[in-house]
Amino acid sequence: MKPYPPSLRERRRYIQFEAYGAAGEGEVSQAIRHSVMSLFGEDGYARSNFSIIRYGKGRGICRCTHSWLDNCLVALALVREAGGRPIRIKAAAVSGTIKGLARKNQGLAPKSF
Amino acid sequence: MYAFRPAEGFSSCKPARCAEGGTEEANRKAVRSRVPVLLDPLNGGKMAIDTATLQVAKDNDVTIGITFRQFLAAGRSKRIRLLVAYRKLVQLCLKKGNRILLSSGARDEMGLRTPQQLVAFGVFLGLSRQQAKWAISKVPEYLEGRK
Helix, strand or coil, X not given: CCCCCCCCCCCEEEEEEEEEECCCHHHHHHHHHHHXXXXXXXXXXXXXXXXXXXXXXXXXXXXXXXXXXXXXXXXXXXCCEECCEEEEEEEEEEECCHHHHHHHHCCCCCCCC | CEECCCCCCCCCCCCCEEEECCCHHHHHHHHHCCCCEEECCCCCCCCCCXXXXXXXXXXXXXXXXXECHHHHHCCXXXXXXXXXXXXXXXXXXXXXXXXXXXXXXXXXXXXXCCHHHHHHHHHHHCCCHHHHHHHHHHHHHHHHHHC
């Protein structure tokens, strides 16, 4: 299939987050998705193109379109419990590529903001 | 009168003097008493502050404080009302030129949020990115100098 031209491709932002609390991996992912859905509804969820790329051992990466970055950060901040246990999500870094996040982890690039 | 309790491990911080709003009466009283910060003026989810009160707040150098805590604690229906009310308040404050303070208002470790998340929260409420950054950095500096 022919790929989209660059002008029509969406600009993505990858958010690296850390979860603090005693909730399981599946519960944290579900709580984040529920928070986005609760705050923006199905339409907003679709427009933001939000998805959790990976999550494990209290750290994860999620993705959204660049115009919805602030909204998704608020949705992450509004997560307060998962599986009935209190948790806190900290947005650690934001980048346009997963490779960029890895570079920020290694301290090779200044963290955003 | 209300004072921010510093979180555990931050006991050396001086508490800032704040008045907690929520009702029209409480907001008006706080603004007239020239307290440095009027915190959460719309905690009930109703538009309990009007342009006249905001004008007095500006004249008396009272900062309008918005905490993330109330949004975190609110259920879904109350959060919707809070969002509507606070977006309107932010519009009014920008029009009138009132100073806005953004804070997590955390009472414990679980309530803490990163500056980036607070800036995003400010943008979500209708501030520009620059104004939101100002509200979490320069405004507290100003209040610290005012004490």
